[in-house]
Amino acid sequence: xxxxxQNYCNEAQTQNRVARRAGNGHPVLVLNADYRPLSYFPLxxxxxxxxxxxxxxxxxxxxxxxxxxxxSPSHTIRLPSVISLKEYVRQDRSLAFxxxxxxxRDGFKCLYCGSGxxxxxxxxxxxxxxxxxxxxxxxxxCSKCNAKKGGRTPKEARMELRHPxxxxxxxxxxxxxxxxxxxxxxxxxLDWLYWDIELEA
Ligand SMILES: [Zn+2]
Numbered sequence: 476x477x478x479x480x481q482n483y484c485n486e487a488q489t490q491n492r493v494a495r496r497a498g499n500g501h502p503v504l505v506l507n508a509d510y511r512p513l514s515y516f517p518l519x520x521x522x523x524x525x526x527x528x529x530x531x532x533x534x535x536x537x538x539x540x541x542x543x544x545x546x547s548p549s550h551t552i553r554l555p556s557v558i559s560l561k562e563y564v565r566q567d568r569s570l571a572f573x574x575x576x577x578x579x580r581d582g583f584k585c586l587y588c589g590s591g592x593x594x595x596x597x598x599x600x601x602x603x604x605x606x607x608x609x610x611x612x613x614x615x616x617c618s619k620c621n622a623k624k625g626g627r628t629p630k631e632a633r634m635e636l637r638h639p640x641x642x643x644x645x646x647x648x649x650x651x652x653x654x655x656x657x658x659x660x661x662x663x664x665l666d667w668l669y670w671d672i673e674l675e676a
Contacts, residue, residue: 508563580643581615590617610642
């Protein structure tokens with residue numbers, strides 16, 4: 476872990492250095508254990524060589540992969556494109572209220588019908604009734620259920636939540652994250668620029 480932190484700190488020192496290290500193709504986006512990039516400016520990228528080393532040392536989890544492979548005499552490893560640290564690097568920020576983390580909390584399933592298709596968000600208590608945009612009032616919902624529910628409460632719409640929404644902790648998100656194989660959650664690390672947008676309160 477210490478080595479990884481040093482690695483990250485060194486790389487984060489200057490944008491140039493990061494660009495140079497990642498510039499040999501196949502940069503790997505490094506997420507903290509809370510699935511947010513370690514840093515944004517510059518974006519935390521490692522060279523694929525450093526990422527493979529961390530995988531072999533079992534310090535990171537592979538979240539997404541490139542289509543390419545690297546070969547050694549004894550191993551063939553698919554090149555990672557997004558990895559997350561297994562151990563959280565403490566930073567002064569709370570668990571982000573982002574699309575990704577919300578979907579992750581709900582296991583990428585509609586909290587009304589369990590469908591995994593065409594997912595969007597639903598305010599359990601509608602905004603018109605004073606419902607807030609927060610962990611406790613937003614759930615993953617498929618478009619169909621969202622349309623069916625409209626601007627009503629679940630009770631009014633006679634739709635039942637599988638369980639009430641709650642603010643997850645880091646451990647929960649990590650446990651959920653491990654259930655999904657690489658590339659299930661997103662195709663490329665560029666998706667993160669979309670996924671990691673904070674939901675507006
Ligand atoms: Zn649904």
